[in-house]
Amino acid sequence: MSEARYIYAGMMGEGNTPLVESVHLGPSLGIRLFFKLEMCNPSGSYKDRFIAAQVREFQKNKVNACVATSSGNTGSALAAFCARYGILCAIFVNEFAPAGKLLQMQAHGARVFRVRDFITSPAVTQNVFARLSGMAQEHSVPLVVSAYRYCPDGMRGVESIALELSEQCGNRLDHVFVPVGGGGLFTAVCRGFSRSPVHPKVHAVQPEGCATVVSAFREKREEIRPVESTTRISGLAVPYDIDAGSALRALRKSGGEAIGIPDGEVFAAQKRMLREEGIWCEPAGAAALAGCLKACRQGRIEAGESVVCLVTGHGFKDPDSLSEAAQENVISLISEEGINADLLEVRG
Numbered sequence: 001m002s003e004a005r006y007i008y009a010g011m012m013g014e015g016n017t018p019l020v021e022s023v024h025l026g027p028s029l030g031i032r033l034f035f036k037l038e039m040c041n042p043s044g045s046y047k048d049r050f051i052a053a054q055v056r057e058f059q060k061n062k063v064n065a066c067v068a069t070s071s072g073n074t075g076s077a078l079a080a081f082c083a084r085y086g087i088l089c090a091i092f093v094n095e096f097a098p099a100g101k102l103l104q105m106q107a108h109g110a111r112v113f114r115v116r117d118f119i120t121s122p123a124v125t126q127n128v129f130a131r132l133s134g135m136a137q138e139h140s141v142p143l144v145v146s147a148y149r150y151c152p153d154g155m156r157g158v159e160s161i162a163l164e165l166s167e168q169c170g171n172r173l174d175h176v177f178v179p180v181g182g183g184g185l186f187t188a189v190c191r192g193f194s195r196s197p198v199h200p201k202v203h204a205v206q207p208e209g210c211a212t213v214v215s216a217f218r219e220k221r222e223e224i225r226p227v228e229s230t231t232r233i234s235g236l237a238v239p240y241d242i243d244a245g246s247a248l249r250a251l252r253k254s255g256g257e258a259i260g261i262p263d264g265e266v267f268a269a270q271k272r273m274l275r276e277e278g279i280w281c282e283p284a285g286a287a288a289l290a291g292c293l294k295a296c297r298q299g300r301i302e303a304g305e306s307v308v309c310l311v312t313g314h315g316f317k318d319p320d321s322l323s324e325a326a327q328e329n330v331i332s333l334i335s336e337e338g339i340n341a342d343l344l345e346v347r348g
Helices: 025-029 047-060 073-085 099-107 122-139 152-168 184-194 212-218 244-254 263-277 283-297 319-327
Strands: 019-021 032-037 065-070 088-094 111-115 175-179 201-207 258-261 306-311
Touching: 019 152, 025 032, 025 263, 025 283, 032 152, 047 073, 047 152, 065 073, 065 122, 073 088, 073 099, 088 099, 099 111, 099 319, 152 184, 175 184, 175 283, 184 201, 184 244, 201 212, 201 244, 201 283, 212 244, 212 258, 258 263, 258 283, 263 283, 263 319, 283 306
Parallel strands: 032 306, 065 088, 088 111, 175 201, 175 306, 201 258
Antiparallel strands: 019 032
16 A cells, blocks of 8 residues: 555644555455554544544534534534543533543533433434524524534545545555444445545444345335444444435445444454454444445455545543443562463463
8 A cells, every 4th residue: 555645734634644554354354454543543542533634624604513413422522622622512411421532521521411312213313403493593603513414514624534544555456444433434435536636445344233225225126214222332323314325325326335243253353353353443433344244254355456445533432331241351460479371371
């Protein structure tokens, strides 16, 4: 892969994230596998691209306060940028948002409210959006949601991911695997590639417990039907159509596949990234790899093809998800006399 020439002028250093080649998983699968480390953005996720573009619009329009909804990463990014640029923000999250993301929001000074049944229930979620939209309109403040439906200017900032990949990959990129929650990220990546000389197949990876796009694709439906979300993958639990409809249309146009993944396979992929690649990502950040592994098992990727998995968020966002992997590697308390070569599993 070539060095990136596309340069995104960031507000806090967002963008231009590394593309690193797999050292174990790719060779074992017989493919050239790369990870786009969006976890290296300032607040630890790709949402910094969205918020940076949105805050630019705030500055143009002299906005000094906003309200937002978030499953976690949008709120973390918004809180950071608002702290830097002197904007007040109130963020409404679901009651199960990971502690790491909530701590980021709180530490940056955002007002944070957890809303019972928000995100998991389609009816409650729609009511929350309606209430917040009305409140924002009444008080003349913007409502920040990481979706083209609500914030198209901000979402255009996310399209830079595809432009960077186009430069980093040169003329050879066959497949890109993208986690899907609300559908905005997937839509943005496809729109970015529509303006680039590189046109890979872009695959949508979604938890089976919240398969809005996947179910519509499989059933050859045009409309997105609301679902009761049961997934434990924070960030990918969006139970009704925000940008899912546009993601579905982009998916069909790209020639990609819709891949539903059980939560267990996502957590297993997260563990493999930790143990085999040294990459610490949150579960949603491992969903793309889980989809890639499934596609390989099903013979959808040919030997030698170049594949990119988007790693959308850092592991510090959801430390509880590391518990199982960490507990398998027990820390022992010993005395100084107990230090000897027998403690090493592998001797040089």
